[in-house]
Amino acid sequence: MELEDTRCLFCNRNTEDGGHLFIRCKAVKEVWRALGKEGVRMAMQNFDAVGDVMDHLWSLPMEDRVQILYFWWEWWNERNRLRKNEGRTRPEEIVHRARTATTEYWDIVGKQNHSKPKEKTQWRPPEVDVLKFNFDGAFVPGGNQSAWGVIARDHTGDVVACMAGKCEHINDAFAAELQAAAGAMELATHLGAIRICLETDSQLLQSALLPKEPSFSAYASVLDDLKTQMSLWFSKCDVMACRREANAAAHELAKLGYECNVNEPTLWDVNVPPSVAGLIVKFTRVLASFGLDRWVPPLVPPISPMWRTHLAGPISATFMG
Template sequence: MELRSEISNGAPGSSSAGVGRLEENSDQSWKRIWKLPCPTKLQMFVWRIRHESLALCTNLERKGVKLKQSKCFFYGRAVEDGGHLFIRYKVVKEVWQELWLEKERIQLEGITGAHTMLDSVWEMDVNNRVMISTLWWQWWNIRNKVREEELTVSAAELVRRIRSSTIECAQIFQSEPKETRVGKWQPPSHDELKVNLDGAFTPDSSFGGWGVVVRDSDGQIIAARAGRQEHTQDAFQAELNAMGAAVALAADLGVLRVIFETDPQLLADAMDLQKVDSTPYAIVIEDIKFQLKLWFAKHSVRACSRNVNSVANELAHIGSTCLPNDCMQWENNVPPSVAECAFGDLPKHR
């Protein structure tokens, strides 16, 4: 991706900057691309960014292709290079902000070369790597539709798609790092309860499952629910369904001090009371935040690894088998598969 129109040989904005170093690169950055936990098509897109082979107007002109115009297809004034298209254009800025990646965007905005930029991205959390790569890929597709004068989607809809894709990538492609596999569920303090929750969604389906479990400081199950929600569009909505069910269960139990634990960092971020959401799920998110403030004297929403969230994950899969818009509830007589997951988490079995 060309961030500036620098034509000198080997400069960050020229294709020759990447081609000559493809085999010589000692930092293994090329191998990192193929290890990115995402679909192959997204890996290929990131490879094209690294190789500076996207058909940006400035890239095409540098290669001698004559264009009727080389300006931004959105804005019509600025030269279309990678920095403008993916980082500086006002609408794409809104997308970065809605994804709570403004700090990362500002960090990348000051970088002039594609190689240095991707090195900076690779220093970030793996979920941010996938989210930023997905953002660029989705935005590139929208740019191509604008070029062909086709209908596009709103920034809010784009944010929804990016969040959903990031969660799906984590569920399908991302294995737990070895150093975190030994992690166990941590019990709350004696005056609190912990609620673990998870959503389950299969692409191309029209429903999602959810699972919620409440446990005390000894790791004992106080209550559990699992259900199926129809008209679920994506993985992020399935996680929101689980969060809503978790709040409802904790409120029904009369809990005052509670910790909610979920494996998608995106959901934990969405529950931040200091942040305002404007995606298509904004109404649902703000309603859950209101319920959190209404029912609990003290609460927190934390992200954990999927390995730690195994009980809720198993319940979510059970929920997927329920009747449409129905749920099941247990006190301590949970299904054997759920009991096995919880048994392995008890302090004496660590």
């Protein structure tokens, strides 16, 4: 079988790959210059890995980023037209199309995003009589085990309890997040909490756990069970999504969960694990913005004493069957 010619359709010299087509080809350089982004192109041509190129792209201002992405899309269409012998488009026309598409994008989406205040990435305390449970799941693709972690804190930022565990027969990251959510509710029940807030860095899970959100996924029955428990076990149960930075303590606990035996979660009811404590200490700078700067945690924060009496008794080893 004869292989298709792999030479670049524009310069007919070098082998066509992503780096050559979008960054290094003599023809595409003309478009970069017409776009006024030659400096960006020169920086990108020094990278060998696609990930490094995309990291550099994502470090640019949003408007530049969108414009370059539209330009690349137009250039890919131009490449396909050339393959069909439909002739070349002038670089100025490609730039015009990219800039027009960028303007339309901002008219539809950009103004809405810019009108919203910048989302805070720090952890926020709950209301006075509410306990917040941050949870996170960890899953390695290709395996069948997952780990999870949960940390409960009150309105002053005091740690009420931490828990981590490991499970088997988990096939994807969403199932790992579900397991973590079940662990958070189990810990909340054991603490005797009535008004709670569940917080996750999984926007997908947060949406799936909304009371009136129907589920058509493979985990529909598990989601329905969790939502039923949320409505029956607690007088108040909000589910919120946050950035990964705001969920750092739960993420660290999830990593510790891999050290547990399967279905034998570890509960910290006296001191927070040192690796988690360092993340909580950073929270002191955030508390000042909420008028709670009186709280200064020790190096290894203790569990809040007022909740310690609720921790008697075993923690259930199985949350989802």
